[in-house]
Amino acid sequence: MSPLTTSLPAGVGLGLRSQHFEQVVEGRPALPFFEALTDNYLADGGPALAWLERVRALYPLSFHGVGLSLGSSDPLDEAYLDRVASAVDRFEPSWVSDHLCWTSVDGRHLHELLPLPYTDEVATFVAERILRVQDRLKRRIGIENVSAYLEMQPSEMPEWEFLALVAERADCEILFDVNNIYVSGTNLGFDPQKYISEVPAERVVQLHLAGYSVEEDLLLDSHGSPVQDPVWKLYRNTLEKLGPKPTIIEWDKDVPDFDTLLNEAQLAQTVFDEALRAG
Amino acid sequence: MLAELQRQFADEILRGGVKAGIYSKTVLGALIGALEDSFEACRATVGAEFFGAMAGRYVRSTPSRSPSLDDYGDTFADFIADFEPAQQLPYLADLARLEWARHRCSTAADSQPMDPARLAEVPEALRDSLSFKLAPGLALVASDYPIDGIWELARNPSLPNVDLDDGGVSLLVHRNGATTLHVRLQPPEHQLIELLLEDVPFGGLCERLDEPSPAPALIARAIRLGWITGLA
Incomplete structure (x- = not known):
């Protein structure tokens, strides 16, 4: 496979929401790229696919999915993988990613990014599945660290070690979600700074930013609000440590008007530019 | 483990x-x-x-x-x-059936209308065995209640109330470009779509469709409205 690359569109892009299709296509905002949720574009037809064609004609895309269930003990869902492959063929996204988690077992789909036990054996198991996905898609994929609300036992290493091990064994990319390390760090009691300093920078091809919410005594990765202050701070630290990686703002619950999203992207772009200048 | x-x-x-x-x-x-x-x-x-x-x-x-x-x-x-x-x-399950049919139809494969002239080009000898392709996502939803009115009322509560004694409906769910629609069918149209969903060929349609609505006229209309999108 080709060497890992960071020469793809730089700067801060936005998650594409159906509410904003028209504004994006008509208004052509000055953004470097959009991220599409892969699962929203796997149907046989319909208006969303037609809109995505139009967006793709104007912008590079990142495809970000939730359905590969890379950490599941179930066999890989070949039919789903076929659908992802044909969407990738059709839209030629600059990146393709899913999550380092499991979402299904025994054919039951939970539609939630569930944590894995962090062991050497599980790392090998997941890496082999990622290799098979990459073979099928004929390209490297990115895996994203998820928000965790509890620790899956038995775990024998911290998450950053597990993530690095899987990425190494699968020779895949990492989509580093800054909000998720803040959420998981707070929930499980680890230091996000440690995570940032341990993640293999050369494999990280994208960053995610989002808003969290507070429920009971946990932080939830809710994607329904602006990025909060502690996450902005971690974003600065991440750019300093990993370099100016292309970044996406995820806001897919209680989706605000497009200007609010543009403003959020602008805030991130300012931080990004500062990091770029600092070199 | x-x-x-x-x-x-x-x-x-x-x-x-x-x-x-x-x-x-x-x-x-x-x-x-x-x-x-x-x-x-x-x-x-x-x-x-x-x-x-x-x-x-x-x-x-x-x-x-x-x-x-x-x-x-x-x-x-x-x-x-x-x-x-x-x-x-008692109408709620049928209302749910209508919504599910619309939901499925909204992401069904896109289709192009068929040129009605293609039917006339088929040689007489082959016509009876001819099958028709329905638009992807097209579905029939029948109910003993006026669920189309109930659906409208749910979306726009300022509309006048629906009288449940208005009787049943046969609805055809289909898509016109980006828009998913449902329309009321008359009994002969309902019967036609039912037979087409069973993949009954042209000859069978002519035999089984009741007068006074001859099959060719009904089929021509179904092609014109984009319900039938091809021949097989």
């Missing part, structure tokens, strides 16, 4: 067990959210609280079997039909 661990955790999530922590709430919440999106008219008709309770019962008994959340809810209408507290609303 991993399979057993995941199986137990999934069981715990779906039964709302304490060991699943907040994941029960997020998982069941996502499933209920999918039903709310696909069955908006049912929700508006019975109110958020009743719908939430009904959907809550369904999601506990019916795991999602597809990686796509859009596929979730295919048996919800049947569940509603058997759901004791909804028995006072």
